Amino acid sequence: MSKGRIIFHVDMNSFYASVEMAYRPDLKGKPLAIAGDPEKRKGIVVTSSYEARAKGVKTTMPLWEAYEHCPDLIVMKPNFNRYREASQHIFSMLSEVTPFVQPVSIDEGYMDITEYTRGENPLEIAHSLQKRIMDELDLPCSIGIAPNKFLAKMASDMKKPLGITVLRKREIRNKLWPLPIGEMYGVGKKTEEKLRSINISTIGDLATRDPYHLKQLLGINGERLNSRANGIDDRPVDPDAVNEFKSIGNSNTLPFDTTDRKEIDQLLNQLAKKVSERMANKQVFSENIQLMIRYSDRKTITRSKQLNQLIDSSSDIFSIASRLFDEHWNEEPIRLLGITAQHLVLKEEVAQQLDLFNYEKEAEKEKLYQAMESIEEKYGKGTFIKHQDNPQPSVTTSFQKDFLNDYKKNKKN
Structure with a gap:
């Protein structure tokens, strides 16, 4: 990676649950979920530890269903101030490596270290950063290293928790193309269905298709996804x-x-x-x-x-x-x-965690699950935007959006 850009995507692993474990080490190694009303066994799982996930507990799963999968599940209410504080420390550490840091949510962000390696190998920098976050905050993260943002994002998802993955353009044919199309960042269920309808089942299938035909099927997003599948992404890491x-x-x-x-x-x-x-x-x-x-x-x-x-x-x-x-x-x-x-x-770059301030209210209406699925189908996995029953949407500003606004204010000060 001596030529071109060197981009990191830093993604905290099971962030909310990991923060709680850092404050209470006795929770480590146990199935833990963050949800709204543990006492009443109501609400939705916002995030869960890897131990809980191994037993079938998933994000957005109703709490009663999570208990069916994992009877010994430990459930805690979210602590917003705790998560904000941890995130501020994390991004402060990232900013000490390079001024080119772009948060995209409370628990993930991009770094451009191209001009800031100081002679170090990017892998060494990643290991050092990952170790520092773990040593000082007791929080695990995965880091993707690549020549652009898309490949860095895909790389960070390839090994969790505590993974560091390098994805070079010359490696995409072997590392990226064999992956199922549904695992590609930016491809939701609806898009996946459309792509599979024309016999595109892997990222490699998408990469080798005629961009014109993809545009006919998906509009401008078809061309964009084709470019990304071929490792092309010119977006800068923009601190502003x-x-x-x-x-x-x-x-x-x-x-x-x-x-x-x-x-x-x-x-x-x-x-x-x-x-x-x-x-x-x-x-x-x-x-x-x-x-x-x-x-x-x-x-x-x-x-x-x-x-x-x-x-x-x-x-x-x-x-x-x-x-x-x-x-x-x-x-x-x-x-x-x-x-x-x-x-x-x-x-x-819409926040990828649930809107913690709203999901309980929607769960009572039993509309949240459908709304979340609909949005993820349209815009890709990890996106969450809440819809109401009536045709006039009334989504409150998300916890993630609040965090980005706070980050913006802190940068100015």
Whole structure:
């Protein structure tokens, strides 16, 4: 790996459970799960120790079912402050190795050490970092080493817990391509089904298919997955990624000034679809929708709605923009309308742990399991975004998103 970039993906192993074990060493070696209401034997498993996983306990499994698989399961409530504190220590250690550290959630992040090896072998740096995190925090992690982010992410998943895996481009044919297509980062159940329908069962099958045909099947994501399967990923490790608040917007001038609500709704719907399509191309969610109204006298106002959710569908965007219009239109003739999706978040970097603040409420409705499965099918394993029963989504900001915001603030200080 003397040429090109040297990227680490550091992934904490069974993070929440491991943090609890670090505070209570008597829990080590025992089946442990983190869930919401152990006393009432209700709730969902957020994460579990490897001992519990070996007995069939899985993330998102109802607690009663987890007990059936593992009667001696030890269950603890989540301790948010404890996890935040541990994560801050971890990323502080990463930042001592290189300034190019990009957190993507509370328990994982990328590092670019290309210019910061100081003559050391990358494997030695990885072993030293892994050992330091274990020695100082008593927390296990796996590290993937590769020339880009995608391969580093795949490498870190190849050996857990406490694994260190190097994945070079020249090795992808032997190490990466034989893996089942469902194990590829970014391929969820629905995408897997579509790929298998055209006889793509391994990552190698995907890598050797015509990108044009994949685009016909999956849109731009087909081309992207084909490139990744061939080891191509030019995304930089961006320390300022958590500071970025980009936007995607579209506006249109009406053919004539109007107060006709039907015409206004038609235009809002068209704009929402355009914004949603562009968001799909960029593979992003939004948590803020802005509406611009320009009247016949050229007076222009902008009003926005900060959401406690992440959205990307045209129906959701239209619904929010329409409500903003109802609240702020003065009933004067309209000349121009615009919709902008703001505070964008990459889908692949959406937090991979459950939204601990919400999952109990949803479990009571027995809708969470379906919602989580639906989202993971659409956007890939590890993604969790919560949907409500009604068509208007109302997802609260996740614990992971809060962590990234805290990280951003700490960097500025």
